[in-house]
Amino acid sequence: MQTTDGKIIMAPQGISRWKVVLRAAPQIEAQLAGRGEILSDVAVDLPSVPGGLAPALAVVAPGAGPDRRGRYRGRDLEAVLDVVPRADQGDEFARTLRAHAECGIPLYVVVDPVEAVCTVHSDPQRTGAYREAERVPFGNDLYLPLADRTLVIETTGFPVEGARPGPTPGA
Numbered sequence: 001m002q003t004t005d006g007k008i009i010m011a012p013q014g015i016s017r018w019k020v021v022l023r024a025a026p027q028i029e030a031q032l033a034g035r036g037e038i039l040s041d042v043a044v045d046l047p048s049v050p051g052g053l054a055p056a057l058a059v060v061a062p063g064a065g066p067d068r069r070g071r072y073r074g075r076d077l078e079a080v081l082d083v084v085p086r087a088d089q090g091d092e093f094a095r096t097l098r099a100h101a102e103c104g105i106p107l108y109v110v111v112d113p114v115e116a117v118c119t120v121h122s123d124p125q126r127t128g129a130y131r132e133a134e135r136v137p138f139g140n141d142l143y144l145p146l147a148d149r150t151l152v153i154e155t156t157g158f159p160v161e162g163a164r165p166g167p168t169p170g171a
Helices: 012-034 089-102
Strands: 035-039 042-045 049-053 055-058 077-085 109-114 117-125 129-135 141-145 149-156
Touching: 012 035, 012 055, 012 077, 012 149, 042 089, 089 109, 089 117, 089 129, 109 141, 109 149, 117 141
Parallel strands: 077 109
Antiparallel strands: 035 055, 042 049, 055 077, 109 117, 117 129, 141 149
């Protein structure tokens, strides 16, 4: 975003997104040990999303590669990790969740810096829904069961945006 005086600033969600990427990617990379790869903002073609998507992080299956246009297909991914969009983008998030499920991406992890929780969506259905959703609060380890291994991501350093609602004094 550019201010009226010409300075470039990053929206809060962008800052949180990159903090999550910078904390999670090295952990994932170390555990993959050459069996697949982790990419950020990689172009992914999903049939129900014209133009495709570019998730914060994508775990690419061993042996998978981009097509002639430099894009990956949903079936090339073992997991996607993304940061939840702002509340005013809720419909867009719902479409994104459906698109990942329709393509059969086994794990779709949504990191929510406002609620300080990750939600691991698993067991995708062709109808555009994930059958399972497990919420993991920041501070707990996030377990991502892939085809032949389980990745573990420490969430302690994930960024928290704003104050979480608490009890109302005197209530």
